[in-house]
Every structure is written in structure tokens, then in C-alpha cells.
Amino acid sequence: MGMIEALDLKKKYGSVTALNGVTLSIKEGTVFGFLGPNGAGKTTLIRILTGMMGATAGSYAIGGTSGSEARRHIGYLAQQPTFYGWMTGRELLEISGSLYGMSKSSLVRKIPEMLQLCGVEDAADRKISTYSGGMRQRLGIAQAILHDPKVVFLDEPVSALDPIGRKEVLTLIGILRERTTIFMSSHILDDVQRVCDEVAIIHKGTIRIHEKTDMLLRLHAKPVVNLEFSTKEEVAKCSEMLHNHGISCGNANFEVSIPSDVFEAKRGEILGLMGSHDLGLERLQRKEATLEEVFMHHIEEVPHVS
């Protein structure tokens, strides 16, 4: 049995279906990436699993428990964490730990450890209202893991951060993987590919695919060779020419992309065509497989992801 189990979870708001029968099983110790475009149902599922919201149908279990009992085993960081601005960071952790039933002695021991781990020890006695976005996010992670939960839910933990804050939080998530099971939603594909062991893609309330990250890339994403041109006219001309010769390709902006295996098999023919049609090829670059291709493949209706 998985650490997180969801069975046919459904959520409806009137006539709108936010979740349409979500079934998931996530093993202990996994860093799980939950991908989907805005409005796909990511936050709704997290809110149901954290007990903030009821499901219209279906069931779930966290560490084999459900309902209010399950809440003892989870830590949660909201998409835009709003803490009490009049509290200090240290007080927030004290209250948080006490609400999970931690004793005073364990709070005295654990709080400095968490503040240090999350890099907010210098600001621990400052009011939270004075914290930057990155500091709030790191404090949010500290309060989510203070009580050693079995599962930590992170709802888009880096989407509102600048590059430095994003890097800090991702590094922290990397450290946390040794401590707990992490359920992280995001629409930033690079981040998920970087830190997650498993990935599921949700779209319109339905899980489209759920696989280990490396397996997903191996099975569903292929490296490509990009041919870069200086004008869009050349891109269109090249694309048409390759199609006419039965070579599959795609194009975007100033690039024509050809699957790596196709390019390797027809390298001579392709380069020959470039020369014979007088196309000014600027650059030729091999690009490794990314989650973006998998994501785009499963979210076909969505033209691009921010």
C-alpha cells in the first residue's frame, strides 16, 4: 500500500467538474511531481488530500489513515502562504508544533534545527510581515516539516519566487527527500524534472499519465535535433521541404525540430537538401528529451505553458 492513496476522487462545483475520478498510489519516500496547466485540478486535489476540502465522491488515505487522523501525518505549504504577520517566525513554529501535539522539549530541540535547515534562523525573531517572499516560502517549508510528517504537500512552492528564491527552495526540497514523502504540484516543468522521482500529469480533472520521471522521459520523450535559421520564411520553407520528402518535423520561431533518430538515419539527405535549396542554416543543435514534450503531448489543447 502506498503512502498516499487516492481512489476515484471526484470534485464538482455545481456543473463544473474539477476532479473527474483521480486514482493515485504514491510510495513512501517518493518526491512526486504533480503537473498540470492552471485550473487543471492540482490545488483541488491537494486541498482534498490535506483535509481542507471534501470530495464529492471517492476516498483517500495518507499513511493508511483518512479524515482528521490523516491530518496528523501531513505537512502543507500553500501556493501563496499567508501566515499571521504579527507573529515572529519562531512563534509560528511554536504554535504549529503545538497544534500537532509536540511537547515543549521537542519544540525547543527541533525549532532551531528547522530554522537553520530552512535558512531563516537570522530572521526567526522578526515579525513575519517583514519577510520577503522567499523567506516566507522557506518558513512555510519549516512549519510543514517541523513535526516530521509522513507526507509533505507543497502546492506550487516556487511559482511565485525569483530565480534565487526558486533555487534555494528547490535545494531545500532536495534535502527533504531523505526525510519524508513529498507531493509537489507545479507548472514549472524544469523544476519537476530536476527534483521529482515520479510525475503525474493532470488535465481537466483527469490524470493523463503517471510514471517514474526517467521512465516517462525514456518512453514518451525523444531527443531532437534543432535546425536554426535566421528568418521565419526559411523555417517555413525547410519545414515544407522536409515534409515533402517524408521527414517528420516540427517548427517553432526560428527552429525546425527533427527527432534525433530520424535525423541520424537521414543525416546526409537532410543536409543535402539544405544545400540544394540554398537555406542559410545558422546552427544545428541536439537537444535532450525534456518533460515539456511529454507535457505538451498530453495537454494538446494547451498551446504553451508559462
Add this chain to the structure above:
Amino acid sequence: MFREHALIRKEMMEMVRTSRLLIWIVFCAFFGIASPLTAYYMPDILSMVGATENIVIQIGNITYGDALEQYIKNFSQIGTIVLILISMGAVAAEKADGSIQFLLVRPVGHMAIVGAKLATLAAMLLIGIAIATIAMGFYTWYLFPGFPVLPFVVSNGFILLYFFTIGSVAIAISTMVTKPIVAGVGALGVWLLSSLMGMVRTLGDFSFVKLVDQVVQTVEGFPFEWEPTVGAVLLMGVALGLGIMSFTRWEPAG
């Protein structure tokens, strides 16, 4: 037990840090002192006003009853508005800014969250009314000989219950809505309706606003009427029952 303590500690800290306790204490202290002084110096104030207007204003003997009347009037009118303003954001403000999620994902029930807010309200009222009682009691005893101090102290229990009722109603409505101003208007509406209800025969005896009338009854040594107390308990029970039910079903938006 840790959890309930933590919830109450959070509420107490919030009450102090957001100056709600300070505002309430200053209000109570001010009217505790001002009510007997205003009553005592009223003839002087009126004669000064009369002198400037070339008229003579005659009033009868000023007694502790006048001070008591001032005290009750100030408290039951301005105090109600102040208390509604203090309590209307109890849950609604946390829903509006999202901070309530901090509590909802933890293993604490909705009832415990509201319970902690009520406990804190009771503590705040107790502190403020104790200060007002001491101030009013001392100055009235000093300025008006024969003031029955002990019955006055006891009678403040009715003021405490009156404020706890209006505060509980404001908190209960706050659990049902997502905007503090709506909770404030709602609580004000309940107060006005209860005041109107107080004018209706028989049914009006159960209006909680009549709790303040019990202060004079008690000070003057008359037995108090039980109907307003029953009305207050019933109103709180219904409001909090509906509030907790609505809060349990509430889901964060967006």
C-alpha cells in the same frame, strides 16, 4: 490539550499584538472613570452652559443612580459598536487573507478553532469589565455616599453576559461569511432586532439587550429577571450552532 492550549495562545497573542485588548481596556477604563465624573459634575457643566446662554437650568439632586445610568448607557451603546468592530473579523478576516488554512490543515476541529476565539473573547471582556467595575465602583463610592459597591460588582456579571452574547454573535456570523464588514453589519442587525424585540410584550422579556436593565435591578436590591439570560443563552446557542455548521462546510476558494 496541547492543541487547545496552542489555539488559545495564538488567539491571545493576536488579541494583544493587534491592539484589540488595548482598545477594549482603554474604552472600559474611560467609561468606568468618565461615567461617575460626568454625573457628579453635570450641575456645574449645565450651569456653565446656562450662564453663557443667559438661562437658568435647574436639575434635581444628582445621585449614584445618575452615574449608573451614564455607565449603562455608554457601555450598552458605544461598547456594543466597539465590540462588534473588534470581533467581526475573527474568522472572516482569516478566511479572506487565507491564513485560516494554517489551522484547517492541522489536526484541530472547526469547533476548537471557534472555541478558542470565544475563550479569548471572554478573557478580553473579563479584563476590560473588571477595570471598568473597579474605576466606576471607586469613583462612584467616593463621589456619592451610600453607593452599594458589592451589588454593583455583582451586577457587572450581566454586562459581561450582554457583551459576551453580542461578541459571540459577531464571531458566529464571522464564521459564515468571508468579509469582516458583512459580519459587522450582521451583528449590528441582530442587536437592532433584539432591541426592537425588547419592546414587544412577553417575547421582549427574552431579548438579551434587557440584560443591561438587570444592572440597576441588582444594584437597587431587586431580584433579577431570568428571561434575558435565557434569551442570551438561546441566541448564542443558535448563532454558534449555525456558525460552526457553516464553517465546517466552508471550502477555500480559488
